[in-house]
Amino acid sequence: MDVFVQQLVNGLTLGSLYALIAVGYTVVYGILQLINFAHGEVFMIGAFGALTTSLVLFKGNTSLWTLPVMIIGAVIASVGTAVLMERFAYRPLRNAPRLAPLITAIGISVFLQEFVRLNYNQVPFTSWNPFNLPDAKSRIPFPQIDVVTGKAFELGGVTIQRSALFTIGALLMSSALLWYFINRTKTGRGMQAVSQDADTARLMGINVDRIIVVAFALGAVLAGIAGIAQGLQNNNIDFRMGFLAGLKAFTAAVLGGIGNIQGAVVGGLVLGIVEGMATQYIPGQFGGSPWKDVWAFVLLILVLVFRPQGLLGAKAVDRA
């Protein structure tokens, strides 16, 4: 039983992370029917934003009060990236065939990874490093804030990491705020309107371009928070972290029903739990952590075969 609960906790932690990122895929897809393939990179840049904030402003100080500032730093970095990529890469392709933005997204993804790898500790084409940042070509240790990364809690044989509580708490709070934003604010309702019918929404006086930017920014905020959560959990970050996390998060979004925000959260949690359970309960040589990613993708394929609209139902599945 303990083992089961332990895996459940692990799964929920992992799932919360997926859910935070998955919202970004689903919000943008709901409005533009675009898979923002580079969203994983937004998550990665969020983590680097937090790291930079900590290194530049606090220089090794890891008191609790630095955490909110780091969150703000992460969000600024990720939102900035997302808005810029929408403006300069996706917007010009609004009416292009559907292959074009997908290929662009791959390009952005590779570009951002390489940009961070090469230029994190130097201004492009120089070797000038004004803030003495570390080399991003290998893993960089993430600042450990005692209250959220210190000694784990023991609850009757189940270990709960503090960073896990942080991640789950971040998901709960973000979901509540997101729900409020979507349902109670004018912009949020505008988003709903645009996702139902962009042309009519435009006629009703909604600035569709602005709504699209807001959608990208909204996903980026959650991705930035997820970036911090990942850094606190793993103790280190690197420029490749966005690829697999993004892929998993997309799987989560599809699992819950793409375009459906509650779906993304549910899908993330389910995917996390499935991974946790697969690690523990698949017997024989194909169990264990080396195969957990494989099972996650197998789940994606199974969902698409048997329930392409996802667990909670998706918006517009059959659009080719």
Next chain:
Amino acid sequence: MIKLPDIPESVVVRHSAKAWPLGLAGAGLLIIGSLLSWSFDPGVLGDLSISLNPGGLQIVAIAIALLAVILFLARRGPLTSLGQWADTALSLRALGLWALLFMTLVLVAITVETGGLINIDPGGWISFLGAVLLFIATRFVVQEETRDLSEARVPGWAEILVIVVLMAAILFGTAYALGLTDAWEFVLFLVFVTGVVITGVRAGLLSWLGHVTNRHRHVLTLAAFAVAFFFPFTQNGSDANMSIASQVLIFASAAMGLNIVVGLAGLLDLGYIAFLGAGAYVGASLSTSAFATIGWKPPFLVVVLTGACVSATLGLIIGAPTLRVSGDYLAIVTLGFGEIFRLSMFNLDGNNGPNLTHGPNGIPAIPDLTIGSFNFGDTHTLLGIPLARFSNYYFLLLVLIAFIILVFSRLNNSRIGRGWVAIREDEKAAEAMGVNVFGLKILAFVVGAFLAGMAGTIKAHQDVSVTPDQYIFLESAFLLAAIVLGGMGTIAGVLIGAMILKLLPEKLRFFADYRLLLFGLLLVLMMRFRPEGLIASKRRQLEFHEDDEELAVRIETNHAEDVKA
């Protein structure tokens, strides 16, 4: 494209009469300068230090000048009959700009390499002055009416001769460029080639060549293969470039296979490298390597077919469930599949699952192929030229790519190909018209996987070892980029795209670190500014520029003429 501020029309017209002598003078200076020494240091840019014995780049400069002379003489002088067809003004402007760029880069290169402008000999300055004069003169040439190039007729044998000469130029140009070891020299040669190509495009040469090649399509194909076939013979037995060339061919065959899936059927497959990998692992496992885990050692032909069939089966397994839902899902599911493949190959090492692949170490020491008594590892001498290991693989791959191109073009021009086009443009309309959408999609997917599997089995032997990290997602992205860069759904485009993407990084090692960064940027910019690729398929071009009426009319008239002819 470099855009210069325009000189006001009235100024151009007023001075246009002086452009002709000035331009010829510039070209003359360029030639004279190139015959003199450019730098006394023989170690820079090849050897440019001996007067009256021009080195490689000086010959290139003379070629630029001669091209300019021909174009000027076509405006006024003995070649005016050429001038009524070619748009000499536009092409001269391009040539002037690129000539100046070329000479400036030469001076920069000498300065950087030897540490100062002082190391440039008078010859270099004279050539530079010539380029400047040429540039100024070409700003003042006036554009004139030209006749429609589709009416241009020369005797059939002359057209064939043009194709042959063009192909020979490509052969020797490539051989020369590959032989350049100095990065500066390579860049300068590239500048020259780009400049000449743009000049040709501006003159209308390319659209004329389009008409010519349309009339002699078989000659073109044959000539292209002849060029590829004779390439190893230009290497004098050196295997270094052949190694690169055979890598390019593997890459190009995989890209051609993916081109069927993405370019013809419009299905975005982001895990295509896994099919190549499946073929490679089958090839390695059935080889006589001491590390192969399967006891069966069939002859190579059987291995190729087995690899292709395993690959195609994987394609069927992954395609059947996902091809029913939308295209976006397919992209991500294939991406997931690529990861599943890589992770599985990584994990199947005996500790996590049966030992099939030796995990991260892969299967090393794969012996060279032997077909009959022909061993691909040995050096064979043909026509007095020794052909070593990579040349042998090169010929085998040439056969493979010919087969893939054959499959591609036969499918493209068939009922199946038209079905794919219909699906790509509007799936629902196609279905309503009775096209078997699902079946055709599966077919594209499986054929693509089959061809990649074939290529993979050869790749395993050529690379000597197979490891999981050869089949990461980035490789799939590279294949896709070759297609996007060259032109989706075209044969020539994809071959050129594959060549550019594989050759440039090999030769330009000094920006090796920035290679991927530029690659990402290139994808974004291509989609933004030229989504149809360098060599556009006409239909694709229309798909990407739906509201461009002028383009639609132009393509329609061209098409009507082709049908008449």
